[in-house]
Amino acid sequence: MHEMxxxxxxxxxxxxxxxxxxxxxxxxxxxxxGRLAGVELSALAxxxxxxxxxxxxxxxxxxxxxxxxxxxxxxxxxxxxIDFYAALCPACGGCLEVVGGRELRVASIDVD
Amino acid sequence: xxxxxxxxxxxxxxxxRKPGGHDHPHRHGDLEHAHPHEHPHDHGHPHDHxxxxxxxHPHDHxxGGARRLAVEQDILxxxxxxxxxxxxxxxxxxxLALNLVSSxxxxxxxxxxxxIRDLRDEIPLAVIEGDQQTLNDAERIAAAGAPVLQINTGFxxxxxxxxxxxxxxxxxxxxxxxxxxxxxxxxxxxxxxxxGEHAKVVIISVTEGDDKPQKYPAMFAAASLCVINKxxxxxxxxxxxxxxxxxxxxxxxxxxxxxxxxTRGEGLxxxxxxxxxxxxxxxx
Numbered sequence: 001m002h003e004m005x006x007x008x009x010x011x012x013x014x015x016x017x018x019x020x021x022x023x024x025x026x027x028x029x030x031x032x033x034g035r036l037a038g039v040e041l042s043a044l045a046x047x048x049x050x051x052x053x054x055x056x057x058x059x060x061x062x063x064x065x066x067x068x069x070x071x072x073x074x075x076x077x078x079x080x081x082i083d084f085y086a087a088l089c090p091a092c093g094g095c096l097e098v099v100g101g102r103e104l105r106v107a108s109i110d111v112d
Numbered sequence: 113x114x115x116x117x118x119x120x121x122x123x124x125x126x127x128x129r130k131p132g133g134h135d136h137p138h139r140h141g142d143l144e145h146a147h148p149h150e151h152p153h154d155h156g157h158p159h160d161h162x163x164x165x166x167x168x169h170p171h172d173h174x175x176g177g178a179r180r181l182a183v184e185q186d187i188l189x190x191x192x193x194x195x196x197x198x199x200x201x202x203x204x205x206x207x208l209a210l211n212l213v214s215s216x217x218x219x220x221x222x223x224x225x226x227x228i229r230d231l232r233d234e235i236p237l238a239v240i241e242g243d244q245q246t247l248n249d250a251e252r253i254a255a256a257g258a259p260v261l262q263i264n265t266g267f268x269x270x271x272x273x274x275x276x277x278x279x280x281x282x283x284x285x286x287x288x289x290x291x292x293x294x295x296x297x298x299x300x301x302x303x304x305x306x307x308g309e310h311a312k313v314v315i316i317s318v319t320e321g322d323d324k325p326q327k328y329p330a331m332f333a334a335a336s337l338c339v340i341n342k343x344x345x346x347x348x349x350x351x352x353x354x355x356x357x358x359x360x361x362x363x364x365x366x367x368x369x370x371x372x373x374x375t376r377g378e379g380l381x382x383x384x385x386x387x388x389x390x391x392x393x394x395x396x
Contacts, residue, residue: 002300017183031187085330085333088362105186
Protein backbone atom coordinates (compact mmCIF):
# COMPACT_ATOMS: atom_id res chain seq x y z
CA MET A 1 0.00 0.00 0.00
CA HIS A 2 2.72 2.45 -1.00
CA GLU A 3 0.14 4.30 -3.11
CA MET A 4 -0.60 6.66 -0.20
CA UNK A 5 3.06 7.66 -0.15
CA UNK A 6 2.90 8.32 -3.88
CA UNK A 7 -0.27 10.38 -3.52
CA UNK A 8 1.37 12.46 -0.77
CA UNK A 9 4.26 13.12 -3.17
CA UNK A 10 1.88 14.00 -6.01
CA UNK A 11 -0.05 16.48 -3.85
CA UNK A 12 3.13 18.06 -2.53
CA UNK A 13 4.57 18.59 -6.01
CA UNK A 14 1.26 19.84 -7.43
CA UNK A 15 0.69 22.18 -4.48
CA UNK A 16 4.17 23.68 -4.72
CA UNK A 17 3.76 24.36 -8.44
CA UNK A 18 0.31 25.89 -7.97
CA UNK A 19 1.49 28.20 -5.16
CA UNK A 20 4.51 29.23 -7.22
CA UNK A 21 2.15 30.35 -9.97
CA UNK A 22 -0.25 32.04 -7.56
CA UNK A 23 -3.12 29.74 -8.53
CA UNK A 24 -6.27 29.70 -6.41
CA UNK A 25 -7.07 26.04 -6.95
CA UNK A 26 -6.04 22.94 -8.84
CA UNK A 27 -8.65 21.40 -11.12
CA UNK A 28 -6.72 18.51 -12.58
CA UNK A 29 -3.46 16.79 -11.72
CA UNK A 30 -2.08 14.80 -14.63
CA UNK A 31 0.37 12.07 -13.74
CA UNK A 32 2.30 9.63 -15.90
CA UNK A 33 2.59 6.12 -14.49
CA GLY A 34 4.55 3.39 -16.24
CA ARG A 35 2.83 0.03 -16.51
CA LEU A 36 5.82 -1.64 -14.82
CA ALA A 37 6.10 0.86 -11.96
CA GLY A 38 4.27 -1.41 -9.56
CA VAL A 39 1.40 0.97 -8.94
CA GLU A 40 -2.16 -0.18 -8.44
CA LEU A 41 -4.15 2.54 -10.20
CA SER A 42 -7.39 1.91 -8.34
CA ALA A 43 -5.54 2.21 -5.02
CA LEU A 44 -3.89 5.40 -6.26
CA ALA A 45 -7.28 6.90 -7.17
CA UNK A 46 -8.75 5.81 -3.85
CA UNK A 47 -5.92 7.39 -1.85
CA UNK A 48 -6.11 10.58 -3.92
CA UNK A 49 -9.82 11.00 -3.14
CA UNK A 50 -9.03 11.13 0.57
CA UNK A 51 -5.65 12.80 0.68
CA UNK A 52 -6.57 15.76 -1.54
CA UNK A 53 -8.99 17.14 1.07
CA UNK A 54 -7.71 20.28 2.75
CA UNK A 55 -5.20 20.99 -0.04
CA UNK A 56 -5.29 23.28 -3.10
CA UNK A 57 -6.32 20.13 -4.98
CA UNK A 58 -9.33 19.45 -2.74
CA UNK A 59 -11.68 19.37 -5.73
CA UNK A 60 -9.18 18.15 -8.28
CA UNK A 61 -9.44 15.23 -10.62
CA UNK A 62 -6.50 12.85 -10.92
CA UNK A 63 -5.83 12.15 -14.59
CA UNK A 64 -3.58 9.16 -15.15
CA UNK A 65 -1.66 8.72 -18.37
CA UNK A 66 -0.39 5.16 -18.48
CA UNK A 67 2.93 4.73 -20.21
CA UNK A 68 3.65 1.39 -21.87
CA UNK A 69 6.42 -0.92 -20.79
CA UNK A 70 9.23 -1.10 -23.31
CA UNK A 71 11.81 -3.84 -23.61
CA UNK A 72 15.01 -3.99 -25.62
CA UNK A 73 16.63 -7.23 -26.63
CA UNK A 74 20.33 -7.23 -25.69
CA UNK A 75 20.96 -9.93 -28.29
CA UNK A 76 19.37 -8.51 -31.45
CA UNK A 77 18.58 -4.91 -30.44
CA UNK A 78 14.85 -5.15 -31.20
CA UNK A 79 12.57 -2.94 -29.12
CA UNK A 80 9.06 -3.99 -28.28
CA UNK A 81 6.16 -3.03 -26.07
CA ILE A 82 5.75 -5.25 -23.00
CA ASP A 83 3.26 -5.40 -20.16
CA PHE A 84 5.24 -7.55 -17.76
CA TYR A 85 8.85 -7.94 -16.68
CA ALA A 86 9.71 -11.39 -17.92
CA ALA A 87 9.11 -10.85 -21.62
CA LEU A 88 10.87 -12.58 -24.48
CA CYS A 89 12.06 -10.95 -27.67
CA PRO A 90 9.54 -11.65 -30.45
CA ALA A 91 12.37 -11.57 -32.99
CA CYS A 92 14.93 -13.93 -31.44
CA GLY A 93 13.51 -15.26 -28.15
CA GLY A 94 16.09 -13.53 -25.92
CA CYS A 95 15.18 -12.03 -22.53
CA LEU A 96 14.24 -8.39 -22.90
CA GLU A 97 15.76 -5.67 -20.76
CA VAL A 98 13.21 -3.21 -19.43
CA VAL A 99 13.96 0.24 -20.87
CA GLY A 100 10.64 1.99 -20.20
CA GLY A 101 7.51 1.67 -18.13
CA ARG A 102 8.82 2.50 -14.66
CA GLU A 103 7.91 6.20 -14.86
CA LEU A 104 6.25 7.92 -11.88
CA ARG A 105 5.85 11.58 -12.78
CA VAL A 106 3.58 14.58 -12.29
CA ALA A 107 3.26 15.88 -15.85
CA SER A 108 1.10 18.98 -15.43
CA ILE A 109 -1.62 20.63 -13.42
CA ASP A 110 -4.66 22.56 -14.58
CA VAL A 111 -5.38 25.51 -12.32
CA ASP A 112 -7.54 28.58 -11.92
CA UNK B 113 5.82 12.91 1.34
CA UNK B 114 5.13 11.29 4.69
CA UNK B 115 7.60 8.88 6.26
CA UNK B 116 5.20 6.04 5.89
CA UNK B 117 2.31 5.02 3.76
CA UNK B 118 -1.22 3.74 3.70
CA UNK B 119 -2.08 4.99 7.12
CA UNK B 120 -2.00 8.79 7.44
CA UNK B 121 -0.13 8.30 10.67
CA UNK B 122 1.83 11.26 12.09
CA UNK B 123 5.58 11.24 11.36
CA UNK B 124 6.41 10.53 15.00
CA UNK B 125 4.57 7.22 14.74
CA UNK B 126 7.81 5.90 13.28
CA UNK B 127 10.20 5.07 16.12
CA UNK B 128 13.95 4.50 16.27
CA ARG B 129 15.18 2.35 19.13
CA LYS B 130 18.17 0.38 20.31
CA PRO B 131 17.85 -2.72 22.46
CA GLY B 132 18.02 -1.58 26.10
CA GLY B 133 17.86 2.05 24.93
CA HIS B 134 15.86 4.96 26.26
CA ASP B 135 12.26 5.75 25.48
CA HIS B 136 11.70 6.98 21.97
CA PRO B 137 10.35 10.50 22.65
CA HIS B 138 13.80 11.24 24.03
CA ARG B 139 15.38 9.82 20.90
CA HIS B 140 13.25 11.99 18.72
CA GLY B 141 14.49 14.99 20.66
CA ASP B 142 18.02 13.87 19.99
CA LEU B 143 17.33 13.47 16.31
CA GLU B 144 15.93 16.94 15.97
CA HIS B 145 18.85 18.50 17.78
CA ALA B 146 21.49 16.42 16.14
CA HIS B 147 20.91 18.03 12.77
CA PRO B 148 20.64 21.76 12.95
CA HIS B 149 22.91 21.83 9.89
CA GLU B 150 20.39 19.83 7.85
CA HIS B 151 18.08 22.78 7.59
CA PRO B 152 20.26 24.91 5.35
CA HIS B 153 20.17 22.03 2.92
CA ASP B 154 16.38 21.81 3.06
CA HIS B 155 16.11 25.49 2.46
CA GLY B 156 18.65 25.47 -0.30
CA HIS B 157 16.31 26.13 -3.16
CA PRO B 158 17.80 29.18 -4.84
CA HIS B 159 17.33 27.30 -8.09
CA ASP B 160 13.63 26.80 -7.39
CA HIS B 161 13.22 30.41 -6.44
CA UNK B 162 14.65 31.47 -9.77
CA UNK B 163 11.94 29.47 -11.45
CA UNK B 164 9.35 31.07 -9.32
CA UNK B 165 10.56 34.45 -10.45
CA UNK B 166 10.52 33.38 -14.09
CA UNK B 167 7.01 32.08 -13.80
CA UNK B 168 5.74 35.39 -12.51
CA HIS B 169 5.48 36.57 -16.09
CA PRO B 170 2.99 34.01 -17.41
CA HIS B 171 1.14 34.50 -14.15
CA ASP B 172 0.66 38.16 -14.89
CA HIS B 173 -0.54 37.49 -18.40
CA UNK B 174 -2.89 34.65 -17.55
CA UNK B 175 -4.26 36.19 -14.44
CA GLY B 176 -7.69 34.92 -13.51
CA GLY B 177 -8.01 32.30 -16.25
CA ALA B 178 -7.87 28.56 -16.27
CA ARG B 179 -4.47 27.37 -17.41
CA ARG B 180 -2.24 24.35 -17.62
CA LEU B 181 1.11 24.42 -15.85
CA ALA B 182 3.86 22.03 -16.86
CA VAL B 183 5.35 20.21 -13.86
CA GLU B 184 7.42 17.22 -15.08
CA GLN B 185 8.62 16.10 -11.67
CA ASP B 186 9.29 12.62 -10.38
CA ILE B 187 6.82 11.68 -7.68
CA LEU B 188 9.57 10.05 -5.62
CA UNK B 189 11.99 12.96 -6.02
CA UNK B 190 12.20 13.71 -2.29
CA UNK B 191 12.95 10.10 -1.44
CA UNK B 192 15.44 9.90 -4.29
CA UNK B 193 17.23 13.09 -3.19
CA UNK B 194 17.54 11.79 0.36
CA UNK B 195 18.76 8.46 -1.00
CA UNK B 196 21.51 10.34 -2.85
CA UNK B 197 22.53 12.02 0.41
CA UNK B 198 22.68 8.62 2.09
CA UNK B 199 24.78 7.35 -0.80
CA UNK B 200 27.21 10.22 -0.24
CA UNK B 201 27.30 9.41 3.48
CA UNK B 202 28.23 5.78 2.70
CA UNK B 203 30.76 6.76 0.06
CA UNK B 204 32.49 9.24 2.37
CA UNK B 205 33.01 6.52 4.98
CA UNK B 206 33.77 3.67 2.62
CA UNK B 207 30.73 1.80 3.92
CA LEU B 208 29.03 -0.89 1.86
CA ALA B 209 25.26 -0.60 2.37
CA LEU B 210 22.97 -3.49 1.46
CA ASN B 211 19.17 -3.46 1.43
CA LEU B 212 17.83 -6.92 2.31
CA VAL B 213 14.33 -7.52 1.02
CA SER B 214 12.02 -10.53 1.10
CA SER B 215 8.61 -11.72 2.21
CA UNK B 216 8.18 -12.22 5.96
CA UNK B 217 9.72 -15.43 7.23
CA UNK B 218 12.35 -16.02 4.54
CA UNK B 219 15.14 -16.02 7.14
CA UNK B 220 16.61 -12.53 6.75
CA UNK B 221 17.30 -12.11 10.45
CA UNK B 222 18.73 -15.64 10.79
CA UNK B 223 21.07 -14.93 7.88
CA UNK B 224 22.19 -11.69 9.54
CA UNK B 225 22.76 -13.40 12.91
CA UNK B 226 24.85 -16.08 11.28
CA UNK B 227 26.80 -13.54 9.18
CA ILE B 228 27.60 -11.42 12.23
CA ARG B 229 28.81 -14.42 14.23
CA ASP B 230 30.99 -15.63 11.36
CA LEU B 231 32.42 -12.32 10.13
CA ARG B 232 32.47 -9.92 13.09
CA ASP B 233 36.22 -10.38 13.65
CA GLU B 234 36.94 -9.76 9.96
CA ILE B 235 34.45 -7.06 8.90
CA PRO B 236 32.89 -4.31 11.06
CA LEU B 237 29.13 -4.76 10.66
CA ALA B 238 26.13 -2.67 11.68
CA VAL B 239 22.44 -3.38 11.17
CA ILE B 240 19.28 -1.33 10.67
CA GLU B 241 16.18 -3.44 11.36
CA GLY B 242 12.86 -2.47 9.79
CA ASP B 243 9.61 -3.92 11.14
CA GLN B 244 6.15 -2.56 11.72
CA GLN B 245 6.32 -3.44 15.42
CA THR B 246 8.58 -4.90 18.14
CA LEU B 247 12.24 -4.79 19.08
CA ASN B 248 12.57 -8.58 18.64
CA ASP B 249 14.87 -8.58 15.62
CA ALA B 250 17.12 -5.86 17.04
CA GLU B 251 17.53 -7.92 20.21
CA ARG B 252 18.58 -10.94 18.15
CA ILE B 253 21.12 -8.86 16.23
CA ALA B 254 22.49 -7.26 19.42
CA ALA B 255 22.88 -10.72 20.94
CA ALA B 256 24.84 -11.80 17.85
CA GLY B 257 27.23 -8.93 18.51
CA ALA B 258 26.61 -6.05 16.09
CA PRO B 259 25.46 -2.46 16.70
CA VAL B 260 21.81 -2.24 15.67
CA LEU B 261 19.00 0.26 15.41
CA GLN B 262 15.37 -0.81 15.15
CA ILE B 263 13.02 1.26 13.02
CA ASN B 264 9.36 0.51 13.73
CA THR B 265 7.30 1.84 10.86
CA GLY B 266 3.94 1.64 12.66
CA PHE B 267 1.64 0.67 9.81
CA UNK B 268 4.19 1.52 7.13
CA UNK B 269 4.97 -1.24 4.64
CA UNK B 270 8.55 -0.24 3.69
CA UNK B 271 11.57 1.73 4.81
CA UNK B 272 12.24 4.99 3.00
CA UNK B 273 15.42 7.00 2.54
CA UNK B 274 14.58 9.51 5.25
CA UNK B 275 14.10 6.78 7.86
CA UNK B 276 17.56 5.46 7.02
CA UNK B 277 19.01 8.99 7.19
CA UNK B 278 17.58 9.41 10.69
CA UNK B 279 18.80 5.99 11.71
CA UNK B 280 22.33 6.87 10.56
CA UNK B 281 22.36 9.75 13.05
CA UNK B 282 21.80 7.27 15.87
CA UNK B 283 23.73 4.20 14.85
CA UNK B 284 27.51 3.85 14.99
CA UNK B 285 28.39 2.55 11.55
CA UNK B 286 32.13 1.81 11.43
CA UNK B 287 34.07 3.37 8.54
CA UNK B 288 35.02 0.77 5.95
CA UNK B 289 32.40 -1.59 7.32
CA UNK B 290 29.18 -3.07 6.04
CA UNK B 291 25.71 -1.75 6.86
CA UNK B 292 23.00 -4.36 6.49
CA UNK B 293 19.51 -2.86 6.24
CA UNK B 294 16.79 -5.42 6.85
CA UNK B 295 13.71 -3.98 5.20
CA UNK B 296 10.12 -4.64 6.26
CA UNK B 297 9.10 -8.13 5.11
CA UNK B 298 7.23 -7.31 1.91
CA UNK B 299 8.05 -8.21 -1.68
CA UNK B 300 6.14 -5.31 -3.23
CA UNK B 301 6.56 -1.83 -1.76
CA UNK B 302 10.27 -1.80 -0.81
CA UNK B 303 11.18 -2.29 -4.49
CA UNK B 304 10.16 1.28 -5.23
CA UNK B 305 12.10 3.08 -2.49
CA UNK B 306 15.79 3.72 -3.00
CA UNK B 307 17.49 3.96 0.40
CA GLY B 308 20.87 4.95 -1.04
CA GLU B 309 22.14 1.37 -0.80
CA HIS B 310 24.78 -0.11 -3.09
CA ALA B 311 22.65 -3.16 -3.81
CA LYS B 312 19.41 -4.90 -2.99
CA VAL B 313 19.66 -8.51 -1.90
CA VAL B 314 16.42 -10.43 -2.34
CA ILE B 315 16.00 -13.51 -0.17
CA ILE B 316 13.64 -16.34 -1.02
CA SER B 317 13.29 -19.53 1.01
CA VAL B 318 12.54 -22.94 -0.42
CA THR B 319 9.37 -23.16 1.66
CA GLU B 320 7.93 -20.47 -0.63
CA GLY B 321 6.80 -21.04 -4.22
CA ASP B 322 9.51 -21.24 -6.87
CA ASP B 323 7.38 -18.93 -9.01
CA LYS B 324 7.84 -15.94 -6.67
CA PRO B 325 10.07 -14.14 -9.22
CA GLN B 326 7.18 -14.19 -11.71
CA LYS B 327 4.64 -13.12 -9.11
CA TYR B 328 6.75 -10.25 -7.73
CA PRO B 329 8.92 -9.28 -10.67
CA ALA B 330 9.68 -5.69 -9.64
CA MET B 331 11.66 -6.82 -6.61
CA PHE B 332 13.68 -9.40 -8.52
CA ALA B 333 14.30 -6.86 -11.27
CA ALA B 334 15.67 -4.36 -8.73
CA ALA B 335 17.97 -6.81 -6.91
CA SER B 336 21.64 -7.58 -7.58
CA LEU B 337 21.81 -10.83 -5.64
CA CYS B 338 19.20 -13.49 -4.93
CA VAL B 339 19.80 -15.64 -1.85
CA ILE B 340 17.91 -18.93 -1.88
CA ASN B 341 17.67 -19.84 1.80
CA LYS B 342 16.68 -22.95 3.81
CA UNK B 343 18.24 -25.36 1.29
CA UNK B 344 18.43 -27.96 4.09
CA UNK B 345 14.66 -28.31 3.68
CA UNK B 346 14.81 -29.09 -0.05
CA UNK B 347 14.26 -32.86 0.42
CA UNK B 348 10.96 -32.10 2.15
CA UNK B 349 9.42 -29.47 -0.11
CA UNK B 350 8.31 -29.14 -3.70
CA UNK B 351 10.68 -26.35 -4.73
CA UNK B 352 12.60 -26.48 -8.01
CA UNK B 353 15.78 -24.39 -7.55
CA UNK B 354 16.57 -24.25 -11.28
CA UNK B 355 13.00 -23.28 -12.18
CA UNK B 356 13.16 -20.47 -9.61
CA UNK B 357 16.47 -19.23 -11.00
CA UNK B 358 15.19 -19.38 -14.58
CA UNK B 359 12.11 -17.38 -13.61
CA UNK B 360 14.28 -14.79 -11.85
CA UNK B 361 16.74 -14.58 -14.76
CA UNK B 362 13.92 -13.85 -17.18
CA UNK B 363 13.07 -10.81 -15.07
CA UNK B 364 16.70 -9.85 -14.43
CA UNK B 365 19.34 -11.54 -16.60
CA UNK B 366 22.17 -9.98 -14.52
CA UNK B 367 20.93 -11.40 -11.18
CA UNK B 368 23.51 -13.44 -9.22
CA UNK B 369 22.48 -16.36 -6.98
CA UNK B 370 23.66 -17.95 -3.77
CA UNK B 371 22.01 -21.07 -2.33
CA UNK B 372 22.47 -21.56 1.39
CA UNK B 373 21.06 -22.65 4.70
CA UNK B 374 21.54 -19.90 7.28
CA THR B 375 20.71 -22.25 10.15
CA ARG B 376 22.83 -25.24 9.03
CA GLY B 377 25.65 -23.20 7.50
CA GLU B 378 25.71 -24.86 4.05
CA GLY B 379 26.60 -22.54 1.18
CA LEU B 380 27.51 -19.54 3.31
CA UNK B 381 30.91 -19.29 1.59
CA UNK B 382 29.24 -18.04 -1.58
CA UNK B 383 27.39 -15.32 0.34
CA UNK B 384 30.55 -14.23 2.15
CA UNK B 385 32.53 -14.20 -1.10
CA UNK B 386 29.93 -11.93 -2.69
CA UNK B 387 29.92 -9.69 0.40
CA UNK B 388 33.71 -9.35 0.45
CA UNK B 389 33.79 -8.58 -3.26
CA UNK B 390 31.18 -5.84 -2.94
CA UNK B 391 32.90 -4.41 0.12
CA UNK B 392 36.24 -4.20 -1.70
CA UNK B 393 34.49 -2.41 -4.58
CA UNK B 394 32.76 0.05 -2.22
CA UNK B 395 36.01 0.89 -0.44
CA UNK B 396 37.75 1.91 -3.66
